[in-house]
Amino acid sequence: MNVHFIAIGGAAMHNLALALHNKGYRVTGSDDTIFEPSKSRLETKGLLPNEFGWFPEKITQDLDAVVLGMHAKEDNPELLRAQELGVKIYSYPEFLYEQSKEKTRVVIGGSHGKTTITSMILHVMHYHDRDVDYMVGAQLEGFDVMVKLTKENDFIVLEGDEYLSSPIDRRPKFHLYKPNIALLSGIAWDHINVFPTYENYVEQFSIFVDSIVSGGSINYNEEDPEVKRVVENSENTIRKLPYKTPEYSVFDGETLLETPEGELPIEIFGKHNLNNLAGAKWICQHMGVQEDEFYEAIATFKGASKRLEKIAERSNAIIYKDFAHSPSKVEATTKAVKEQYQDRVLLACLELHTYSSLNSEFLKEYKGALDAADVAVVFYSPHAVEIKKLDAISQEQIAKAFEREDLIIYTNPDDFKSFLFSQSFENKSVLLMSSGNYGGLDLDEVIGLL
Template sequence: MNVHFIAIGGAAMHNLAIALHNKGYQVTGSDDTIFDPSKSRLENKGLLPEAFGWFPEKITADLDAVVLGMHAKADNPELLKAQELGLKIYSYPEFLYEQSKEKTRVVIGGSHGKTTITSMILHVMHYHDRDVDYMVGAQLEGFDVMVKLTDDNDFIVLEGDEYLSSPIDRRPKFHLYKPNIALLSGIAWDHINVFPTYENYVEQFSIFVDSIVRGGSVTYNAEDTEVARVVEASENTIRKLPYYTPEYTVEDGETLLETPEGPLPIEVFGKHNLNNLAGAKWICQHMGIDEDDFYEAIATFKGASKRLEKIAESETSVAYKDFAHSPSKVEATTKAVKEQYKNRTLVACLELHTYSSLNAEFLKEYKGALDAADVAVVFYSPHAVEIKKLDAVTHEQIAKAFERDDLIIYTNPDDFKDYLFSQDFKDNVLLLMSSGNYGGLDFDAIKGLIG
């Protein structure tokens, strides 16, 4: 099969391109710019375009399919040529569905936790040498690629993102997978540039539950009231299977999961991650892994990339970096780290970096998100606001939104770095939360800071 990728350099797109190349497909692609790690990975497979830019001459009648990435615009010259030739144009999720129509599709959805849960499931499968196809949004230990497609495997595990499918297909990705087995972990308003109201956002999850094939199942976090309401309101003829956070204790900085065989030390921590673990356990059991085998495997799971990643540690201090940026993720992560290190001072630093978090109207959703921290710091770059063409967010708006009198706020990257590197982190925990990089913070230098 001959497939061309428009915007091949995207995080998801380049992984799909490599997966198809590994499957024996003829793959070509274009993009206006490509950064690492995408660039190096494509180059290693001989898939990196010879020149950056859009080249309509690459689009010919010989192509069996064109896959269109979100980074491309609706007036992209290659897209217009493909439309002119009447070629089959797929969004990323549409193409994944085409590749998995004959498989049992396991789709993990939710505003938060989906990458971690998908990663847990794949870790357990890998541990027990169960070969499955998959698509996950993080690089996993022991896995070369983030997308794997075969002709032979019975199961495919898909991380179900609620963001849009392509510039010409405005449906959320997870509406297109038609799961046989689904999981819904949580609902907390996000992507306000696409879903301007809370009700509109929640509606996407109702559509997801209704898209599960008849006779299928949804395993859902019954502790999330919105998730429970959405699932229980669905009239789809599916099995509805609730899960709850398991019992656990924290002793001397170690989390012990209660199991039928007694307390089990695990590498991940925090109530939200234990809740994720419970969901992953039920999905693995649906896929033929018994409870004892799940516990044996999950004990060695260290977490998904960029999720509560330990970046430095000394005898008295530790530093974590986390991808958390939405209010619910920030609150859950902050609480988890404080619970794990009750006797240390927690310095939590949040960068407001996404479209939603930099929106003055959305800011109020962060109320209480940093309350578990002993010292709370918020950083944002006015330049990021300009790039996203938003109205400037003021110091006062941020202070009012978080409702914390002692909140420390920085808008200059150098001032934030000076603050950070002037602190004595003895007996402290440093938590850096962002989907950005704090205006160019050198994370390697944090290791020296922690000692």
């Protein structure tokens, strides 16, 4: 099968390209720029384009499919040529469905927790040498790729993202997978640039639940009122199986999970992660893993990349980085670190970096998100606001939104770095939350502070 990728360099797109190459397909692609690690990974497999740019001549009727990435525009020359020739054009999720329509599709959805839950499931399967296909949004320890597709595996585990499918397909990705087995972890308004109202955003999850195949099942977090309402109001003929946070305790910086066999020390921590674990356990049991097998495997799970990732530690100090940027994720992550190290001062640094977080109307959603921190810092770049063509936001607006009088706010990367590097790390937990890099902060330098 000959497949061409328009915008092959994206995190998701290049992983799908690698998966198809590994499956024996003939893969080509184009992009106007490709960054690391995508560049090196494509080059290793001989899939890196010879030059950057868009080349309509690459689109011929010999192609079986064109996969269109979100990075491309509607007037992309290669896309226009494919439309002109009548070549079959797929979005990323559409193509994944085509590759998995004969398999049992397990789809993990939710505003937060879906990468971690998907990672937990794959970790357990890998631990017990049970081969499954998958697509996950983070690089996992022990896994070479983020997408795996085979002809023979019965199960495919898919992280169900609610963001748009392609420039010409405005449906959320997770509407296209038609799960046999699904999970919904939580609903908290996000992607305000696509879903301008809370009601519109929640509606996407109702559609997701209704997309589950008749006779299928959904496990849902009954502690989230919106999740509970959406699932229980669905008239889809599916099994509805609730889950909740299991009992656990924290002693001397270690989390102990209550199990039928007694207390089990685990590597991850925080109520939100224990809630994720409960969901993952259900899904693994649907896939044939016994409860004791799950506990044995999950004890060695260290977390998904960029999700509460420990980057430095000494006897009385620790530094974590986390991808958290939406209000619910920031609140859950901050509470988790404070609970794990109750006797230490928690310094939490949040970068407002995404379209939603820099939107003046959305800012109010951050009320109380940093309350668990002893010292709370927010960094944002006014230049980033300009680039995203948003209304300017002031430090006063941010302080009012978080409702925290002692909130420290920086807009200059050098000033933020000077503050961070001037801190004593004695008896302190440091949490760096961002989907960016604080205007160029070198994490190796931060690690050197310990």
